[in-house]
Amino acid sequence: MLPSPEYLAIKATHASATPFSPIVPTSLLPIIAFLLLTSTFGLGFYFTTLPKATVPIHEAGVAGLASILAGFGVVALFCTVGVYV
């Protein structure tokens, strides 16, 4: 039942390494979720008011920006409500 030398080595490495810290601090996630998702909602509404142009650069730009904000906002929202994705 003795642990193997590899086990003792990884245990020592784990103890000496720095504790995990996320890219974005978890305490900021609720605020980020709120800001990003309200921006997405606002941009989505703005998208619907845009004139219908033949070369839709403005529409594509707004849609792209809103999507990126939605992506990060939804991930932050999931983590805020307890579904840790």
Next chain:
Amino acid sequence: MFAQAVVLGLLPSFARYALALNVPASFENTAVVRQVDLGGTLSSATTTYTFRALADGAQEYVVTLSKDEGDKTSWFVPKLKGSDVELPAAQGFDAADQVYYYKIALPTPLKRDETETLNVATLFSHASTPWPPTAAQKDPVRLNFEADMLLISPYETLSQRTKIRTPTPNVGAFSDPSPPSIYAKDAQATKSGSTVTYGPFASVPPSLSDEFRKEHQRRISVKYETSSAVASIISLHRAAEISHWGANLNIQDDIHLKNGGPTLKGHFSRVEHQHTTYYTQQAPPSTLWWMTLQLPPGIHSPYFIDQNGNVSTSRFRPSPSVPQDQSPFLNPKALDGLKPGTRASKFSTLEIRPRYPVVGGWNYTFRLGWDAPLNDWASYDRKSGKHIVAVPFLNTFKDVAVNDAELKIILPEGAIDVEVFPPFPVDSVEHSTHVTFLDTVGRPAVTLKKRQVTDKHDGIVYVSYAVPFSAHLKKPLAVSVATVGLFIFAFVARRIDPRIHTTAASK
């Protein structure tokens, strides 16, 4: 190895015994004492081997267990008397002699006639069976423990005895095999208080061979009463999910609990149960009621659910998070020198009560889960660029045997270079893919399985993995792509005119 097996298979049976486990006669046991402490599903035994070296340089001592005993042994720790250091033991099974053997390497070789004492601590799973098989709700819980009378050893034993201690002084019948063994000097079986002693047996020769066991080995049984309910866990499946975005470790246990005492005779009387628990605030020994779990500090949001939904009969007392080196789960020495109050503050406590009282023979399946901050369990090694996470193998219910334990560690999406380090040998390690919320390709998962697990198997499994930064962006990208799809649909929908046009009727 292969050639040896082929030759063994071709030989006639008598010659095969000659080639079986060959232990050099380098020791002589002066005294072997086994102290068995009986419990419910787990019984512990401490065997003390006092031996004398017969030759210079003897360093390997072999402990043997019969097949029946070895099958039930789920924990084996040899230590020298007075030392706290566990000795390495190479385990094996000899099919010819039908014995389990453990080759223990002593730290220093012994000189001729030098003596040494070895303490071997073992745990038996399900060594006791309910006796009688059925009992009424208010009856005491009685179990029957069966074992072999003589301890087998490859060396000559000058004196050996077995002491069986029961948890309560109510000892039922204990067997006294007749005719008494030729090795028994005085009375073969004696009872004193709650201890039944078999022996002492004098001058037992090396007892590995089948012929010796057929002639001299006897089966003994002790019927005893327990003071608390006998809990048995049929299966415990744990899933540990790691999230880097949420910096969270979620642990979820699916537990199949069974009352391992005698099966209930007659119907379950709710009135009788309420009557007993109202006045004494404790359930009778036939019933599993409140159970206490010691969980790690810093956890939050526990949930206790079963097939019907949430089970509200639970009490959670959280404890604040502590640094990794102070956590008793990661550092076994973290509790040394602490006062009992401080010691208790390093654990969170969860008391749970099943939806219905689990009486003899009844089962209850439920799910238990909690969240823990990932910085308490994982660390990042800058040199190798890998994350190392420590996952507790299982949550031990005190003195409860687990028949089938499984741990599935679900790593973040895109984790590569996955290496698993279990604290003890497990039956199997499998890699698979687990798909859950916001996943595209799925997450790598590692499943460790082990049978016959005790409450001492609460070790930590270390997993090291690397996650490239681009893997972190997969989730927001997946949601963004879905949202872009929504905008494309809106883009097209804006340009479609769904109105029904009435053409100007020009007649």
